Amino acid sequence: MINRFLQPQLESMLGSHKAIIVMGARQVGKSTLLQLLLGQRQDVLWLNGDNNDVQTLFTAISAERMHSLMGTKRVLVIDEAQRIPNIGVQLKIIIDQLSDVQVIATGSSSFELASKVNEPLTGRKREFKLFPLTFNEMVEHSSLIEELRLIPHRLVYGYYPEVVANPGQEANILKELTDSYLYRDILTLDKVAKSDKLVLLLKALAMQIGSQVSYNELSGLVGIDAKTIERYITVLEQSYIIFRLGSFSRNLRNELKFSKKIYFWDMGIRNAVIGNFSLAETRSDIGAMWENFAIAERMKQIKYRHPFAQSYFWRTKQQTEIDYIEELDGSLRAFEFKWNERKSLRCPLAFSNAYPDASFSAITPSNIDDFLRL
Numbered sequence: 099m100i101n102r103f104l105q106p107q108l109e110s111m112l113g114s115h116k117a118i119i120v121m122g123a124r125q126v127g128k129s130t131l132l133q134l135l136l137g138q139r140q141d142v143l144w145l146n147g148d149n150n151d152v153q154t155l156f157t158a159i160s161a162e163r164m165h166s167l168m169g170t171k172r173v174l175v176i177d178e179a180q181r182i183p184n185i186g187v188q189l190k191i192i193i194d195q196l197s198d199v200q201v202i203a204t205g206s207s208s209f210e211l212a213s214k215v216n217e218p219l220t221g222r223k224r225e226f227k228l229f230p231l232t233f234n235e236m237v238e239h240s241s242l243i244e245e246l247r248l249i250p251h252r253l254v255y256g257y258y259p260e261v262v263a264n265p266g267q268e269a270n271i272l273k274e275l276t277d278s279y280l281y282r283d284i285l286t287l288d289k290v291a292k293s294d295k296l297v298l299l300l301k302a303l304a305m306q307i308g309s310q311v312s313y314n315e316l317s318g319l320v321g322i323d324a325k326t327i328e329r330y331i332t333v334l335e336q337s338y339i340i341f342r343l344g345s346f347s348r349n350l351r352n353e354l355k356f357s358k359k360i361y362f363w364d365m366g367i368r369n370a371v372i373g374n375f376s377l378a379e380t381r382s383d384i385g386a387m388w389e390n391f392a393i394a395e396r397m398k399q400i401k402y403r404h405p406f407a408q409s410y411f412w413r414t415k416q417q418t419e420i421d422y423i424e425e426l427d428g429s430l431r432a433f434e435f436k437w438n439e440r441k442s443l444r445c446p447l448a449f450s451n452a453y454p455d456a457s458f459s460a461i462t463p464s465n466i467d468d469f470l471r472l
Contacts, residue, residue, distance in 0.1 A: 100239045100259070102131050103402045104228055109135060111224055117189055117201040119179075119219075122228035123338035123363070124279040127259045128204040129177055131228060142173040147181035156182045161195035172199055179203035186218030193222050206337065229338070229398045230364045231257040233470045242467060249463060250378040253387050256366025272370040280339065280367065295322050299330055303340060303360050304371040308386040308421075310357045310413070331360070338363055341397065346410035346423040348453075359411050361390045363398075388437040392461055392469065393422055399472045400424075418446045420458075430456040439464055 104120075108131070111118050120128050136142050145152045155167075168174065174192065179185050189201055236257070237245045255261050255268040264271060298320045303311070313324040313331075320327065334340045345357040362368035365387060369375055378384055393409075400407045407426040413419040422433040430453055434443045445458035461469045 099130075099134060100231060100235055100262075102127065102134070102228070103232070103235060104226055105131060105135055107226060107402075108132075112200055114224075115193070115197060117193055117203060117219055117223040119223050119225045120202070120204045120228055121225065121338075122204075122206065123230075124206045125258060125260060125275055126228055126230050126338075128206075128228055130259065132175055132202060132204070136173060136175075139173065141171045142175060143168060143171045145174070145176045147176055147178040147185070152176075153182050156185065156188045159188050159191065161191055164192050165196060168196065168199055174199055174201050176201075176203045178206060180205040190218040190222065193219070227338075227401055229401065231259055231262055232398045232402075233257075233395045233466075234399065236262070237467075237471075246463070246467065249391075249466070253365055253378040253384075253391050254369055254375055256364040256369075258364060258366055261366055268366065269370075269375045272366045272375075276367065276370045280371075295320050295326075296330055299327065300334065300339070300371050303331070303334075304362065304368050307361055307368065307390045308359065311360050339367065341394075343393070343409055343411050343422075346412045346425075357411075357413065361393055363394055365391055365394070384437050385435075388463075389421055389435040392433075392435050392466060395470050396422070396424075396472075399470060403472055412449060414448060416448075418448050420446065420449060432456050432458045433461050433469070434459075435461045437463065 108118060108120070112135075120131070122128055145155075147153065176182070176185075179189075182188070185203070189203065192199060192201055233245060233252075236248075255272065258272070258275060260275075261268050261271050299316065299322075302316055302319050313327045316327045317324045322330075331340070331342070335342060340360050340362055343359045343361070368390065374381075378387065381387060397409060400409065404426055407424055410423040410425075411419070411421060412423050412432070420432045421435050424431045424433070432445060432449060432453075436443060439462040443460040449456070450458070459465075459469070
C-alpha cells in the first residue's frame with residue numbers, strides 16, 4: 099500500500115464534528131485512501147452515490163431514518179456524493195442531528211459537489227483535494243534512486259495508482275480510464291452538450307501544453323465559439339483533468355497580463371488523449387512533456403503542503419519568457435525547465451532587473467528531486 103500525503107490531514111479531522119469532503123478525479127485513490135484511513139473499523143457505513151438506490155435514499159432523508167440506518171456505526175462515507183441531489187442539505191441534517199457521526203464525502207467533480215455543499219455546510223466542513231500519486235509519495239514507497247530512474251516512464255504513463263501498480267499494462271489501463279471515466283462526469287454536466295467537440299478540445303489542449311492558449315484559436319480548431327471553449331475548459335479544470343497558470347505581472351508595462359497556459363495533472367492521461375505512448379527519449383514533444391511533468395508535480399506538493407502559494411508563468415510582449423513563477427511567504431522564485439542538461443540557462447535580464455530579489459533556477463532531470471521535495 100502506497101501511503102498518501104493527505105492521510106495525516108484527514109486523520110486530524112476525524113472526530114472534529116465537521117464533514118470531511120475529499121475531491122479528486124475518478125480512480126486517483128479516494129476510496130483506497132479512506133479505507134487506509136479507517137483501517138479495520140467496524141463502525142463505518144459505506145454508501146456510493148453512483149447507485150440509484152442510494153440516490154433514492156437521500157431524496158427525502160430524515161434524521162430519524164438516518165439514525166436508524168446508522169445504528170451503532172459512527173462513520174458515514176459517501177463516495178461520489180455529487181451524484182446525489184441536494185446532498186449538501188442532506189448532509190447538514192445528519193451533521194446537525196447526529197452529532198456523534200463523522201461524515202466523509204468524496205466527489206470527482208469539484209464544480210458539482212462544491213456547489214451542492216458550500217452554502218448548506220458553511221462552517222460545517224473541511225475540503226481536501228486528492229491528486230494522482232506524486233513523485234514524493236513514490237520516493238517514500240520505494241526509493242529516490244528508483245523513482246529518478248523511472249522518470250522517463252512517468253513522463254509517458256503518469257501516476258494514476260492502477261497504472262503504477264500494473265507495470266506492462268499501462269497503455270491498456272490508461273485507454274480504459276479515458277474511455278470509461280475521463281468524460282463520464284463531464285458529459286453529465288448541463289454545461290457540456292457536444293461530446294465530440296469536447297474530445298477535439300482536449301486533444302488540442304494536449305498538443306499545446308507549455309504554450310499560451312488562445313481561446314479564439316481553439317475556437318477555430320474545434321468549431322465552437324470562444325465563450326463555449328472557455329466554459330468547457332473550466333469544466334475540464336473542475337474535473338481535475340487540467341489546470342491553468344495565469345501570467346505574472348507587477349512592474350513592467352510590456353508584461354503580458356491576461357495570458358494563460360494549460361497543463362494536465364497527469365502525463366499518462368495527456369498521452370492517452372493524443373494516443374501516443376512512445377518512449378520519452380524519442381519524442382519530439384519531450385521538452386513540453388518535461389515542463390508539464392515538473393510543474394504538475396510541484397503543483398501537487400503546493401496543494402498538499404503550501405495551499406497559499408501562488409503559481410504563474412512570465413512573458414513579455416517581446417516573447418521573453420520564464421516557464422514557472424512561484425510566490426510563497428513573500429519570496430519570488432523563477433524556474434525554467436530543460437530536458438537537455440547540456441543547455442545552459444540564464445535568467446532573462448528584463449526579469450532580473452524588474453525583480454532583483456527573485457531567485458532563478460534551471461530544472462533538469464539531475465536536480466528535479468530538489469525542486470519537488472518542498
